[in-house]
Amino acid sequence: MKNKLKNMKPVIIFTVILIGLSIFFVIKNTMDKSSNEFQFSGTVEADELNASSELSGKIKDIKVEEGTKVKSGDIIAVLDSDENTINVNQANISLQNAENELGKINDGTRIEEINAQKELVKQSESLVTQGEAALETSQNNLNSAQTNYDYKKKIYDDHLTLNEKGYESNENLDKYKNDLDNAQTALNNTKSALSSANAQLESYKAQLAAATDKLDLLVNSATARDEATAKYGIDQAQQNIALSKIALEKSNIKASSDGIVETVNFKKGEYVSLGSPIITLLDSNNMYIKIYVPEKILPYVKLNKEVTMKSDFIKDKVIKGKVCYISKEAEFTPMNIVTKEDRMKLVYEVKIKISDNLETVKSGMLLDVTLK
Incomplete structure (x- = not known):
C-alpha cells in the first residue's frame, strides 16, 4: 500500500500543479479583461x-x-385648411369657365356671329346697289324735267313775243305761263329727289362701311382676341389652382428627416x-x-x-x-x-x-x- 502511494505521489503533484496553473491563467485572463474595460x-x-x-x-x-x-x-x-380648400375649389370653377369659353369659340359660336355679320354686309351692299339705281333714276328724271322746262320756256317766250306784238291774247299767254310754272315745279321736285337719292346712297355706303369694318374686326381681331383672353383665363386659373394646392399642402406639417x-x-x-x-x-x-x-x-x-x-x-x-x-x-x-x-x-x-x-x-x- 505504501509503495502504491509512493508511486502515485508524482501524479498527484503534477495534477496539483496543473490545477494551480489553470486557476492562475483563469485569474490572469479575468484580470486582463477587467483591466481592458x-x-x-x-x-x-x-x-x-x-x-x-x-x-x-x-x-x-x-x-x-x-x-x-x-x-x-x-x-x-395639420393646420386648419378650410380657406385653402375653398380657394382650390374656386380656382377649379374659374378654370372650368375659361375652358368652356374657349370651347365655345372653337366650337363655332364665333363663326355663327361672323356669318351673321357677313349677311349684314350683303344686305348693306344690296342697299347701296338700290341707292345707286335710285340715284341714276333721279338723275334721269332731272334730265327729263330740265328738257321739259327748257321746252316749255321756249314756247312761253315765243307766245310772250306774240302777245307783246298784239298777236296773242293774254288768256292764251297765261295758259303757257301756267305750263311753264308746272315744268319749273317738276324740275325743282326732281332736283330735290336727286339730292335725297344722293343722301340715301351715302347713308347706305356708310352702313356698308360700318358692317364691313365690324366683319373685319370679328374675322381678323375679335376672334383672336377672345381666344387669347380665354387662354389667358385658363393659364391664370391653372396658376391659382397650383398656388392654392401648394398652400393646402403647406397646411400639412411634415418631418424633413428621419x-x-x-x-x-x-x-x-x-x-x-x-x-x-x-x-x-x-x-x-x-x-x-x-x-x-x-x-x-x-x-x-x-x-x-x-x-x-x-x-x-x-x-x-x-x-x-x-x-x-x-x-x-x-x-x-x-x-x-x-x-x-x-x-x-x-x-x-x-x-x-x-x-x-x-x-x-x-x-x-x-x-x-x-x-x-
Missing part, C-alpha cells in the same frame, strides 16, 4: 430639426408626441404664425455622445468599435453605439498644464454614434460609456 461619461448630442409652419393659422391636429419615431415626409401636424420627436411646442387649437417651430425633432441619423479618452487608452479605441452605454434614468436598457470619430489632435487636461510630467493626461475627443434605443435617449442626457 474602461468607463467614461458623456452627454448626448444631436442635431435639432424644427418642423416649422410655412403659413399662419390654427393648429387642427397634432399627430405625434414626445419620443415618437418619424420618417422623412411623415405628417406630424428623427425622434423631442418636444411638441404647441397644442391643438392654438394659433401659430409664419415660421413658428411647431415640433422639434432630433435627427435620429446623427445622435451621438462625446467622450475624452486619455492618451494611454487611445490604442484600445478603433473606428467602428462597438461600445455599450447606460443611464441612471433607464437602468433596464443597454444602449449600443459605434465609434465614428477619433480626434487626431490631443487636448491637455487641464488646458494650462503642459509639463512633461502631465503628458499622460493628454486626452482625445472620441465621438460615438448611438445606434439603438433612440426613443429613450434625449439630447443632454448623461450616459456612462463602457469601452472594452
Whole structure:
C-alpha cells in the first residue's frame, strides 16, 4: 500500500500543479479583461430639426408626441385648411369657365356671329346697289324735267313775243305761263329727289362701311382676341389652382428627416404664425455622445468599435453605439498644464454614434460609456 502511494505521489503533484496553473491563467485572463474595460461619461448630442409652419393659422391636429419615431415626409401636424380648400375649389370653377369659353369659340359660336355679320354686309351692299339705281333714276328724271322746262320756256317766250306784238291774247299767254310754272315745279321736285337719292346712297355706303369694318374686326381681331383672353383665363386659373394646392399642402406639417420627436411646442387649437417651430425633432441619423479618452487608452479605441452605454434614468436598457470619430489632435487636461510630467493626461475627443434605443435617449442626457 505504501509503495502504491509512493508511486502515485508524482501524479498527484503534477495534477496539483496543473490545477494551480489553470486557476492562475483563469485569474490572469479575468484580470486582463477587467483591466481592458474602461468607463467614461458623456452627454448626448444631436442635431435639432424644427418642423416649422410655412403659413399662419390654427393648429387642427397634432399627430405625434414626445419620443415618437418619424420618417422623412411623415405628417406630424395639420393646420386648419378650410380657406385653402375653398380657394382650390374656386380656382377649379374659374378654370372650368375659361375652358368652356374657349370651347365655345372653337366650337363655332364665333363663326355663327361672323356669318351673321357677313349677311349684314350683303344686305348693306344690296342697299347701296338700290341707292345707286335710285340715284341714276333721279338723275334721269332731272334730265327729263330740265328738257321739259327748257321746252316749255321756249314756247312761253315765243307766245310772250306774240302777245307783246298784239298777236296773242293774254288768256292764251297765261295758259303757257301756267305750263311753264308746272315744268319749273317738276324740275325743282326732281332736283330735290336727286339730292335725297344722293343722301340715301351715302347713308347706305356708310352702313356698308360700318358692317364691313365690324366683319373685319370679328374675322381678323375679335376672334383672336377672345381666344387669347380665354387662354389667358385658363393659364391664370391653372396658376391659382397650383398656388392654392401648394398652400393646402403647406397646411400639412411634415418631418424633413428621419428623427425622434423631442418636444411638441404647441397644442391643438392654438394659433401659430409664419415660421413658428411647431415640433422639434432630433435627427435620429446623427445622435451621438462625446467622450475624452486619455492618451494611454487611445490604442484600445478603433473606428467602428462597438461600445455599450447606460443611464441612471433607464437602468433596464443597454444602449449600443459605434465609434465614428477619433480626434487626431490631443487636448491637455487641464488646458494650462503642459509639463512633461502631465503628458499622460493628454486626452482625445472620441465621438460615438448611438445606434439603438433612440426613443429613450434625449439630447443632454448623461450616459456612462463602457469601452472594452
